[in-house]
Amino acid sequence: MTTARGVLPFRLRLPLRAPWQLMAGGIIVAILVALALFSFFAPPADATRGSLLLRFRAPGTPGLLLGSDQLGRSLGSRALSGLPWSIGIASVATGIALLLGTTLGVLGAFYGGRVRAAVGLAVDTVIAFPALVLAVTVIAVIGRGFWPIAITLGLSTWPIAARVARAAALGILARDYVTAAKLLGVGPIAILLTHVLPALLPVLLVMAAFIFADMLILESALSFLGLGPPLSTPSWGNMLADSRQFLTQAPWMMLVPAGCIVVAVVGLNLLGDGLAARTQARMTGMP
Amino acid sequence: MTLLSARNLTVEINAVPIVDGIDLDLASGEALGIVGESGSGKTMTALALIGLTPPAATIRADTLTIAGNDVLALDPRQRRALGGSVMSMVFQDPMTGLNPVRSIGSLLIEAIRRHQTIDAARARQLGLQALADVGIPDPVARFSAYPHELSGGMRQRVMIALALVNRPALIIADEPTTALDATIQAQILELMRARMRDAALILITHDLGVAAELCGRIAVMYHGRIVEEAPVADLLARPAHPYTCGLLTAVPRFDPARPRLMPIPGAPLPASERLPGCAFAPRCPRARDICRAQVPALAEIASGRKVACHFPEAVA
Amino acid sequence: MSALLQVRDLSVTFPVGHGTLQAVDSVSFDLARGETLGLVGESGSGKSTLAFALMRAHPIASGSIAFDGHDTVALSGGALKSLRRRMQMVFQNPYASLDPRMTIHRILAEPLVAHGVSKQDHGEIIAQMLRRVGLSDEAAGRYPGQFSGGQRQRIAIARALVLRPEILILDEPVSALDVSIQAQVINLLRDLQAEFKIAYLVIAHDLPLIHQISDRIAVLYLGRIVETASADAIVRQPQHPYTAALLSASPARDPSERRERIVLKGEPPSPIRRPSGCAFHPRCPIATDRCTVETPMLAEAATGHSVACHYPGRIKSPIAL
Numbered sequence: 001m002t003t004a005r006g007v008l009p010f011r012l013r014l015p016l017r018a019p020w021q022l023m024a025g026g027i028i029v030a031i032l033v034a035l036a037l038f039s040f041f042a043p044p045a046d047a048t049r050g051s052l053l054l055r056f057r058a059p060g061t062p063g064l065l066l067g068s069d070q071l072g073r074s075l076g077s078r079a080l081s082g083l084p085w086s087i088g089i090a091s092v093a094t095g096i097a098l099l100l101g102t103t104l105g106v107l108g109a110f111y112g113g114r115v116r117a118a119v120g121l122a123v124d125t126v127i128a129f130p131a132l133v134l135a136v137t138v139i140a141v142i143g144r145g146f147w148p149i150a151i152t153l154g155l156s157t158w159p160i161a162a163r164v165a166r167a168a169a170l171g172i173l174a175r176d177y178v179t180a181a182k183l184l185g186v187g188p189i190a191i192l193l194t195h196v197l198p199a200l201l202p203v204l205l206v207m208a209a210f211i212f213a214d215m216l217i218l219e220s221a222l223s224f225l226g227l228g229p230p231l232s233t234p235s236w237g238n239m240l241a242d243s244r245q246f247l248t249q250a251p252w253m254m255l256v257p258a259g260c261i262v263v264a265v266v267g268l269n270l271l272g273d274g275l276a277a278r279t280q281a282r283m284t285g286m287p
Numbered sequence: 288m289t290l291l292s293a294r295n296l297t298v299e300i301n302a303v304p305i306v307d308g309i310d311l312d313l314a315s316g317e318a319l320g321i322v323g324e325s326g327s328g329k330t331m332t333a334l335a336l337i338g339l340t341p342p343a344a345t346i347r348a349d350t351l352t353i354a355g356n357d358v359l360a361l362d363p364r365q366r367r368a369l370g371g372s373v374m375s376m377v378f379q380d381p382m383t384g385l386n387p388v389r390s391i392g393s394l395l396i397e398a399i400r401r402h403q404t405i406d407a408a409r410a411r412q413l414g415l416q417a418l419a420d421v422g423i424p425d426p427v428a429r430f431s432a433y434p435h436e437l438s439g440g441m442r443q444r445v446m447i448a449l450a451l452v453n454r455p456a457l458i459i460a461d462e463p464t465t466a467l468d469a470t471i472q473a474q475i476l477e478l479m480r481a482r483m484r485d486a487a488l489i490l491i492t493h494d495l496g497v498a499a500e501l502c503g504r505i506a507v508m509y510h511g512r513i514v515e516e517a518p519v520a521d522l523l524a525r526p527a528h529p530y531t532c533g534l535l536t537a538v539p540r541f542d543p544a545r546p547r548l549m550p551i552p553g554a555p556l557p558a559s560e561r562l563p564g565c566a567f568a569p570r571c572p573r574a575r576d577i578c579r580a581q582v583p584a585l586a587e588i589a590s591g592r593k594v595a596c597h598f599p600e601a602v603a
Numbered sequence: 604m605s606a607l608l609q610v611r612d613l614s615v616t617f618p619v620g621h622g623t624l625q626a627v628d629s630v631s632f633d634l635a636r637g638e639t640l641g642l643v644g645e646s647g648s649g650k651s652t653l654a655f656a657l658m659r660a661h662p663i664a665s666g667s668i669a670f671d672g673h674d675t676v677a678l679s680g681g682a683l684k685s686l687r688r689r690m691q692m693v694f695q696n697p698y699a700s701l702d703p704r705m706t707i708h709r710i711l712a713e714p715l716v717a718h719g720v721s722k723q724d725h726g727e728i729i730a731q732m733l734r735r736v737g738l739s740d741e742a743a744g745r746y747p748g749q750f751s752g753g754q755r756q757r758i759a760i761a762r763a764l765v766l767r768p769e770i771l772i773l774d775e776p777v778s779a780l781d782v783s784i785q786a787q788v789i790n791l792l793r794d795l796q797a798e799f800k801i802a803y804l805v806i807a808h809d810l811p812l813i814h815q816i817s818d819r820i821a822v823l824y825l826g827r828i829v830e831t832a833s834a835d836a837i838v839r840q841p842q843h844p845y846t847a848a849l850l851s852a853s854p855a856r857d858p859s860e861r862r863e864r865i866v867l868k869g870e871p872p873s874p875i876r877r878p879s880g881c882a883f884h885p886r887c888p889i890a891t892d893r894c895t896v897e898t899p900m901l902a903e904a905a906t907g908h909s910v911a912c913h914y915p916g917r918i919k920s921p922i923a924l
Contacts, residue, residue, distance in 0.1 A: 176699035183658050184714040184762070185687040194713070198704045324781040440870050468645035469808055470867045470886075473852035477866050493782055496853075537786040539815035541922050543835050547793075548815070550786030554751040570783075 022274025025209075028267025036083040044077035048234065056250045067252045069242065075256045078234035082257070085235045086264075089150045090215035096154025097211055098204060101161025106196060108162070109169035110188065119166070123159040131156040132221055139227045146229070149222060153215055161207060168203045172196050202279040209272030213265045220261055236260055290315045290456055290487050291336070294349040298328070298335045301343060303559045305331040307511035310585070315456060318488040320498030320519070322534075323508035326558050332508070333459050333491045337376045338366045354456050372402040375450040379462035381442035385434040391418070391445055392430035395452060402453045417448040421478060440471035444478065451482060458483055461491040476500055495534060499523060504591075507531050510556050510566035513585055517592045527588060527599040529571050565597070573598050605672060606633035607802055608657075608770060613666035615649070615656045624874050626652040628826035629666070631901075634770065637796065639803040641817030641834065643810060643849065647871050649826040650806045654772045657804070658692055659683055671769075688718050691763035695775035697755035701747040707733070707758055708743040714766050732761045735798075736791060753784035757791065764795065772804045777812070789816060810853045814838055819907075822846050825874055825882045828901060832908035835924065842910035844887050844918045851921035863921050881913070889917050 050072030059067040059075075066076035108119030126134075134156040135149075142148050172178065178195050186194075222228045223237020231238060236257040243253035291313040298306040306328040313319055323329040334340045336353070351358045354373045358366065370376075378384035386394060395414035396407065403410075411430075418426035421444040434442055443463060450458050463479065464472040479488075479501060492498050498505050499519050506516040507528065515528040526532045533551035553570040556562065565583055568574040577597050585595040589602050615627040627649045634640050644650045655661045657668060659675060668675045675686055694700040701710055711729045720728070730740045736757040747755055756776065763771055776792065777785040793816060796803060807813050813820055814834050821831040822845065830843040841847045844865075851865040867886045872878055878885050884894040893913055901911040 176694045176696060177702040179660070180692070180694060180700050180759075180762070181702075181713060183660060183687060183692050184717055184766075185684040186713055186717040190717065194705070194709075195702055199702075324783060438870050468871070469810075469849055469852040470645060471870060473848075473864060473866050477864070495782075534782055537783055539786075539789070539809075539811045541811055541814055541838050541924055543839075543924050545815055548786035548790055550790060551783040552787075554753055554784060555781065 019274045019277040021270045022278060025267050025269070025271030025274050028263065029271050032083065032087065032264055032267065035080060036087045039080045040084040043081050044074070046074045046077045048073065048081075048232070050074070056246070058250075059252050059256075066256050067250070069239075069250070069253050070246055073234075075239070075253065078239055079236065079256055079260050082233070082235040082239060082260075085146070085229055085233060086216055086219055086237075089146060089153065089219045090212050092147075092150035093153035093157065093215045093219075094208055094212045096151060097157040097161045097215075098208055100154070101158040101163075102165045102200070102204060104158070105162035105165030106169045106192065106200070109166045109173060110192060110196075119162065123162050126156065127159045129156070131218060135218065135222060136225065136227060139222065144227060144229065149219065149228065153218055157211060157214065161204075161211065164203065164207050165200065168200055169196055172199045175199075202275065206272050206275045206279065209268050209275060213268035213272075216261060216264055216268070220257075288315045289313070290317075291353050291489075293336075293351045296332070296335065296348040296351060297346070298331045298340060299345050299347075300341070304511055305344075305558050306335060309508075309511075309513050311336075311506070313457070313487050313489065316485065316487055317504065318483075318490065318502040320490045320492060320502035320505040321508060322492055322495055322498050322505055324493055324555055326510075326555055327508040328511040328558070329491045329508050330461055333376070333461050333489065336489065337370060337374060337459050339376070371398055371455065372453050373455055374457035374459060375453070375455045377443075377446050377450050377458065377460040377463045379465050381439070381446045382434060384446050385442060385449075387434055390431050390433055391437075394445075394449060395430075398449055398452055413452065417452045418445070420451070420482060421445070421448045422474075423448070439467055440474065443467060443471075443475055447475075447478065447482065451486070455486055457487045457489065459489045459491070462493070463490070464497060465492070465494070472497075495523070495538075507534070511558060512566070512595065513593075514567065514596070515594045516585070517594075521592060521602070525600065525602045527592065527594040527602050528567075528596050529573055529600075530567050532600065533570075565595075607636045607671055608634040608804075609667075609669040610634075610657070611667045611669075613653070613656060613668060614664040615652050615661055616664040619875060622875070625826055625877070626874060627656060630823075630826075630828055631666075632821055632828065632831065634802050634804060636769070636802055637800040638819070639796065639805060639817045641813035641820040642804065642806045642823060643808065643813055643820060644823030645808065645871055647825065647874060648823040649874070650823050651774055653823070654692065654774050654804070654806055657772065658690065659686065684718070688766045689768050690770040690772070691766065691768040692772040692774065693756070693759050693763050693776050696779045697752055697759050698779070700759050701755055701762075703747050705746070706743065707745055707747070710747070710758065711743070711762050711765055714762065718766060728765055732765050733758075735764075735795070736761045737787075751784070752780050753787055756780060756788050760788075760791070760795070764799070764801075767799065768801065770802045770804065772806070774806045775808070776805070778807065778809065785812075792816065810838075810849055822849065825871065825877060827882070827911065828909075829883065829912070830908075830910045831901075832905075836905070836908050838922050839920055839924050840905075840908075840916065841918070841920050842904050842908065842915035843883075843912045844889055844914075845883050847918040847920060848888075865918065865921065881911075889914055 050068060052072050054064065054068050054072040055070055057064045057068040059065065061067065064074050068074055104119045108116045135152045138152045139148060173196065178191060181191050181195060219228065220237035220240065223235045224241045226241065228237045229235045239257035240254060246253055289312060291311060293311040295308045296306060296311065297304055297308050309332065321329045321332060331340065335346050340346060348359060353369065356369060392414055395417060396410045399410040399413050415426045415430060418429060423429050423441060423444050437445065464475050467475060488501065490498055490501055502519055505519050505522050506513045507530065509530050515531050522531065526535055536549040537551055539548060551570050556566050562568065564579040564581055568578040571578065583595045583597045585593050587593050588599055592602060611631045612629045613627060614625065614629055616623040616625050630653060632640065642650045652661060656663055659678065663676050670686060678686055708729055711732065712725050715725050715728065729743055733740060733742050738754060738757055750758065777788050780788060795801065805813060805816060817834045819831065820834050820837045821828045822843065824845050830846045837846060838850060841850060848865040848867050851863065865888065869886050872885065880896045881894045881899050884890040887894065899911045899913050901909050904910045904915050
């Protein structure tokens with residue numbers, strides 16, 4: 001009989017070094033969160049009030065590290081004060097998607113039959129609509145604002161979480177220790193809470209990082225389309241939308257918010273990759 | 288004629304010696320069994336000989352020659368060229384040894400034409416013959432089948448056909464029957480006995496019984512070292528190392544009295560842990576102070592018999 | 604005295620494609636208190652399915668299972684739960700059967716919690732059980748990853764025993780362990796049986812091992828029992844050619860034991876395409892035309908020795924006891 005001990009035919013304790021992606025991604029995300037908190041509690045004044053004398057200054061101008069826009073407002077400060085919006089919306093949306101997706105996905109995996117069929121149908125239905133189109137439609141109907149946008153984004157993304165959670169839960173439910181628990185007389189809820197969810201947690205963490213990055217992009221796209229926060233709010237999407245008219249005159253107006261989005265998304269993806277690699281190392285490193 | 292000679296062969300992974308300075312000698316046509324438990328280094332020995340160690344492994348040896356080739360001096364391409372022609376390998380799980388997206392026939396034809404310059408039609412003929420030789424019924428139909436369409440026993444036959452098709456001088460088989468059912472295991476052992484007459488065999492197994500069926504000589508490995516090496520009948524009848532003795536008394540045999548089994552106490556020492564003395568000392572009923580202080584060297588105690596123990600059983 | 608477990612004509616089927624797969628086919632046997640029954644068979648013989656069916660973890664197509672005189676096939680809910688308190692199972696692979704995220708204490712407490720054992724007794728019960736299977740009390744605070752395979756199997760056995768079941772099903776309990784460790788676990792199982800008077804149902808493919816620990820042995824082929832007798836009788840006078848072949852296939856462990864090998868043709872057929880007549884006839888060395896059409900029934904060949912073969916006892920045992 002064969003023994004299940006990972007890929008290699010021998011046992012070794014590999015040192016659990018944090019992969020560089022985890023380090024890099026973690027640092028980027030931590031800095032972003034710190035900046036968001038800072039700007040939420042102490043919003044930079046020159047983000048909304050500028051001096052018309054300082055219009056269209058290129059990055060590097062003393063006092064205007066990242067340049068200024070058509071109203072002479074500091075782009076750096078604007079990017080900073082857009083952070084709480086973007087990160088706040090992405091957090092709430094990711095939370096909703098994970099909570100809903102995990103619950104339904106795990107239930108679908110645990111109870112076969114009608115429950116699984118119903119979850120599958122709901123997943124397929126929602127996934128059939130592109131998230132952006134769905135969000136645009138809903139927001140056009142119910143109006144804009146922090147909560148409508150966050151909830152709409154979450155509701156349009158949960159099926160991705162549900163699919164991943166269901167697949168992972170099916171794998172966990174097939175493990176011997178879950179069968180053993182069932183045969184010991186442990187009830188279904190206890191099995192879900194003590195065996196399935198803890199084993200699912202690493203998967204959920206990785207997924208959260210990727211969904212978070214998706215949400216940032218979607219939120220910016222909504223703002224760009226004019227469906228994001230009120231135009232006076234300096235969100236990254238709004239900044240991008242503003243920059244359109246001055247693209248040739250002041251390209252940095254576009255480059256600053258776009259750069260912010262790229263850095264945030266890359267940071268989150270690195271974090272997700274790093275978490276995934278660490279989980280992988282644990283799975284194969286442990287006998 | 289010496290086919291394989293290894294002196295002080297060592298395989299390290301992350302500075303942990305999985306194989307710890309072993310000597311191996313194999314004459315043409317000889318069958319050697321390497322017996323050990325998980326973590327003994329037996330599989331890593333096989334992978335080092337065939338050149339399939341994982342990337343993190345470093346192989347060192349004072350000498351390592353196979354069929355006249357100084358293996359450690361070869362570049363990777365030359366090294367690969369030895370595989371299949373000079374030596375070939377049979378794995379425990381044929382599913383990992385066979386490419387799942389290639390038909391049996393194309394695997395055979397590729398193996399044949401990589402080492403022999405013949406046309407496709409002739410290669411096909413040889414491939415069909417190879418399948419028939421390992422007892423696969425209806426070889427023409429099986430030629431276009433994919434590995435997953437075959438049963439475990441049939442896949443192992445295909446692995447053996449592939450290993451034999453270029454008539455290598457040495458076959459290395461790693462637990463070739465462990466994953467198989469008892470009656471299929473019997474078939475495969477029978478097949479290996481019948482078909483591997485010409486080639487030399489290194490059989491890696493945890494099962495002394497399987498090694499005894501196929502091999503003339505057995506080397507017992509423990510914690511990366513060879514602790515005993517002897518002709519099979521001598522080893523089974525009069526084991527010299529306490530570990531070998533323990534292995535033989537620990538397994539149940541048919542006995543109406545059903546005597547209590549005599550297990551080896553404790554568990555094998557993990558490869559990552561080192562002891563100043565004999566690695567078996569913590570489990571050994573005969574261990575004394577010197578065993579815990581000094582590693583015993585593998586020494587000849589009788590003609591053809593070597594043992595690494597300070598206090599071996601008398602074998603005469 | 605009636606048996607603790609009485610299984611009659613038990614069948615388990617699985618739907619496959621358009622048809623059904625008969626994994627277990629009209630199996631009957633008794634298991635007495637404190638007795639060990641060994642189930643031998645190859646993959647596809649239905650031995651693991653049978654174990655899960657007895658645990659009531661697989662739907663049962665037909666037949667009856669009586670535990671201590673009470674039918675268990677119809678049980679559900681709380682009654683099924685109390686059956687599980689009296690009947691437990693140990694899995695083959697101790698690397699998979701223990702949750703790597705739980706401490707040993709939590710693993711052993713899980714069945715106690717599920718069956719409402721007062722929490723203040725847990726520590727004492729668990730410490731006692733750990734000592735009983737040869738581990739120290741400190742083991743309770745550690746994780747499965749910190750133990751060797753043999754120790755993990757001891758933990759799995761302890762978990763199965765904390766509720767003091769009357770029947771323990773052991774599915775290949777040592778085949779995932781190193782040879783030098785197997786004997787430790789086998790001896791432990793024998794000691795525990797003597798102490799707690801548990802009945803064992805041991806599933807294994809290793810015949811010397813099965814012979815070592817079983818009072819009686821049943822040989823399964825393609826979902827049916829083809830032979831059942833006392834352990835010694837199975838080895839000494841196998842009546843079914845398949846039993847004889849299995850005996851001869853177990854590798855010799857010393858040179859004096861070297862024996863004539865009966866090598867069977869072909870492989871076990873899939874239960875989906877069950878051969879006509881005797882399902883073993885395509886591989887049988889002594890099959891006749893009769894075997895291809897007429898299915899042999901399990902019948903008593905000697906006292907306590909039943910066999911399903913038209914020509915019982917034609918092949919002598921390859922083992923000299």
